[in-house]
Amino acid sequence: MGERELIGLAGLVVLFGVLALRVPVGLAMILVGIAGNYALSIVAPFLRFEPYLRQFKTLLWNSVASYDLAVVPLFVLMGFLASRAELSRDLFQGINAFFGRLRGGVAMAAVGACAGFGAVCGSSLATASTMGRVALPELRRLRYDPRLATGALAAGGTLGILIPPSVALVLYAIIVEASIVETFQAAIVPGIIAVIVFMGVIALTVRLRPAAAPEPEVMAPDERRRAILRLLPVLAIFGAIILGLGMGLFTPTPAAGVGALAILVYGFAMRLWGEPGLDLPKLKGALLDTAVTSGMIYLILFGAEVLKGFFARSGLPAALAGWAATSGLDPWLVLILMLVALIVLGCFMDSLSMILVIVPFFWPVLVEINGGDWAVADSAAFAMSTEDLKLWFGILALVVVELGLITPPVGLNVFIISSLSQDVSMRDTFRGVMPFFAAELGRVALLLAVPGLALFLPHLLAR
Amino acid sequence: MNRAGDLLERIVAGWAILGGIVLLLIVAVTGTNVGLYVVDAIVPGAVRVISGYEDIVRLFVSAAALMMLPYCQLRRGHVTVDLLTEGLSPRVVRRLDLASLGLMTALPLFLGYWMIFGMLETRADGRISPVLEWAQWPFYLPGLVSLALWALVALDQLRRAWRESPA
Numbered sequence: 041m042g043e044r045e046l047i048g049l050a051g052l053v054v055l056f057g058v059l060a061l062r063v064p065v066g067l068a069m070i071l072v073g074i075a076g077n078y079a080l081s082i083v084a085p086f087l088r089f090e091p092y093l094r095q096f097k098t099l100l101w102n103s104v105a106s107y108d109l110a111v112v113p114l115f116v117l118m119g120f121l122a123s124r125a126e127l128s129r130d131l132f133q134g135i136n137a138f139f140g141r142l143r144g145g146v147a148m149a150a151v152g153a154c155a156g157f158g159a160v161c162g163s164s165l166a167t168a169s170t171m172g173r174v175a176l177p178e179l180r181r182l183r184y185d186p187r188l189a190t191g192a193l194a195a196g197g198t199l200g201i202l203i204p205p206s207v208a209l210v211l212y213a214i215i216v217e218a219s220i221v222e223t224f225q226a227a228i229v230p231g232i233i234a235v236i237v238f239m240g241v242i243a244l245t246v247r248l249r250p251a252a253a254p255e256p257e258v259m260a261p262d263e264r265r266r267a268i269l270r271l272l273p274v275l276a277i278f279g280a281i282i283l284g285l286g287m288g289l290f291t292p293t294p295a296a297g298v299g300a301l302a303i304l305v306y307g308f309a310m311r312l313w314g315e316p317g318l319d320l321p322k323l324k325g326a327l328l329d330t331a332v333t334s335g336m337i338y339l340i341l342f343g344a345e346v347l348k349g350f351f352a353r354s355g356l357p358a359a360l361a362g363w364a365a366t367s368g369l370d371p372w373l374v375l376i377l378m379l380v381a382l383i384v385l386g387c388f389m390d391s392l393s394m395i396l397v398i399v400p401f402f403w404p405v406l407v408e409i410n411g412g413d414w415a416v417a418d419s420a421a422f423a424m425s426t427e428d429l430k431l432w433f434g435i436l437a438l439v440v441v442e443l444g445l446i447t448p449p450v451g452l453n454v455f456i457i458s459s460l461s462q463d464v465s466m467r468d469t470f471r472g473v474m475p476f477f478a479a480e481l482g483r484v485a486l487l488l489a490v491p492g493l494a495l496f497l498p499h500l501l502a503r
Numbered sequence: 504m505n506r507a508g509d510l511l512e513r514i515v516a517g518w519a520i521l522g523g524i525v526l527l528l529i530v531a532v533t534g535t536n537v538g539l540y541v542v543d544a545i546v547p548g549a550v551r552v553i554s555g556y557e558d559i560v561r562l563f564v565s566a567a568a569l570m571m572l573p574y575c576q577l578r579r580g581h582v583t584v585d586l587l588t589e590g591l592s593p594r595v596v597r598r599l600d601l602a603s604l605g606l607m608t609a610l611p612l613f614l615g616y617w618m619i620f621g622m623l624e625t626r627a628d629g630r631i632s633p634v635l636e637w638a639q640w641p642f643y644l645p646g647l648v649s650l651a652l653w654a655l656v657a658l659d660q661l662r663r664a665w666r667e668s669p670a
Contacts (some may be wrong), residue, residue, distance in 0.1 A: 066582075067581065101565060105561050117523070309559070388584060
């Protein structure tokens with residue numbers, strides 16, 4: 041490793057050090073990027089610092105003036121409009137009308153609603169928080185076992201990252217230069233498997249321990265009809281976005297714009313109908329919430345842009361990739377070590393920051409050990425082309441990032457659900473989440489063993 | 504001074520809402536464009552889709568995105584990693600917070616300084632959007648205002664944190 045690569049490596053260590061001192065992630069990335077470039081200009085004078093600084097004249101504006109990235113604030117806005125319009129409640133009650141007649145059905149409905157809301161919201165933490173507020177009181181009122189109730193919600197909340205359209209998927213696709221639409225398509229089957237597996241865990245828990253869930257309450261026919269009627273427009277909006285994107289009928293930015301418009305119109309129409317829906321104060325609240333989340337994402341994105349420039353100039357990612365290609369390590373071992381690292385980091389690091397900081401290092405290494413940029417399936421280490429590897433690794437990476445959110449002792453989703461249920465200890469919530477955690481490990485193993493689960497749909501729709 | 508802080512808070516919240524309204528404009532333009540596209544698909548030639556739709560989205564979002572940053576700072580919305588600081592004394596945590604806020608005040612000033620040159624250069628070069636041929640430099644202005652507000656918010660937070668921290 042030369043001096044430049046060593047500076048790159050030192051920059052990475054300093055970045056984690058600065059992050060650990062609670063410096064905002066975006067700011068830490070920018071600081072390390074600029075300071076690292078200064079250090080590089082000392083050891084390699086041809087990498088001059090002054091011309092580098094001049095890039096900042098247009099770097100910020102150019103990085104936000106992006107048609108592709110416009111999808112981020114639009115999806116964020118759509119999520120907050122849905123939250124303020126109380127679509128989360130309609131989803132939960134509507135799905136409950138179908139599942140509520142089963143033992144453990146309300147917990148299953150909560151998982152289903154998490155998946156639906158996660159699709160539109162795109163953030164696991166926001167999904168856990170919103171659905172926790174909606175479903176937890178109902179689960180507790182019905183005297184569900186606190187461990188099952190909190191565990192199901194903490195685990196269900198993780199579905200937000202994977203189920204498209206998701207901001208995390210968009211950012212991953214941009215980093216590895218994959219098609220956003222194909223990345224969404226690749227996430228659909230693994231996302232559906234997660235929902236089925238989580239519902240299966242609930243059914244199994246209730247079967248083994250009937251006291252975990254009460255006898256199902258029979259919903260009055262009128263109430264049931266109303267719940268289903270209110271679910272239909274929500275399903276129509278979410279379904280149109282997911283199907284349209286999945287089938288490649290429209291690109292993500294128009295999809296996000298139309299989705300936000302549909303929720304806006306529906307929310308105000310509900311208000312006129314005398315239902316909670318949306319009004320001007322709620323719209324104002326949604327716009328301010330969007331400002332906080334989008335501002336946070338944009339700063340991290342800009343930080344990633346600055347950091348990317350530094351690491352590229354240092355040559356560290358290329359050196360790591362070269363080392364991996366010649367080290368003779370088993371490709372599957374490298375992949376599994378990467379996934380383990382993502383699980384560990386996911387315990388205490390925000391998922392978007394992780395994708396933006398870690399994936400740029402892992403991705404070139406994976407490409408090299410797979411056989412290089414132009415690898416073909418027959419001769420590649422993972423028996424797939426680079427384009428397929430992008431999709432498969434993206435899904436695996438996001439699933440393990442999800443796993444980090446419920447991994448003891450610091451799973452962020454568990455903290456959120458635990459804070460919403462004051463009388464359930466953190467320990468009990470972690471115990472409740474463990475069956476889901478085990479099921480998630482099984483899902484990772486399944487995706488590793490059968491890449492076709494992620495690749496089937498993009499291949500089918502590309503025909 | 505508190506009154507100035509409150510006024511700043513109101514201005515920043517208003518600025519973020521204005522950014523949100525720009526985002527709603529993108530939503531409206533997108534809805535119209537998709538509607539026209541559908542009509543055109545059903546009755547070919549009856550209407551024309553909005554020409555330069557991507558230009559509109561790109562230029563408008565450049566303003567909206569930066570307009571959200573000061574409010575994000577106001578709400579301390581920038582994500583941090585709580586790994587080591589939980590075990591540190593409150594005194595050390597407060598000092599780290601002061602250092603972080605100091606850097607957060609310097610960042611928008613640094614970015615704003617360079618962006619002024621960027622705007623002047625863009626204007627001098629006559630850079631325009633590809634389809635609509637709109638001049639790009641006016642779209643730097645909301646960004647510059649945003650960076651100034653962001654620096655003011657961080658400075659106000661630094662001042663408050665300094666006052667509250669023990670000697």
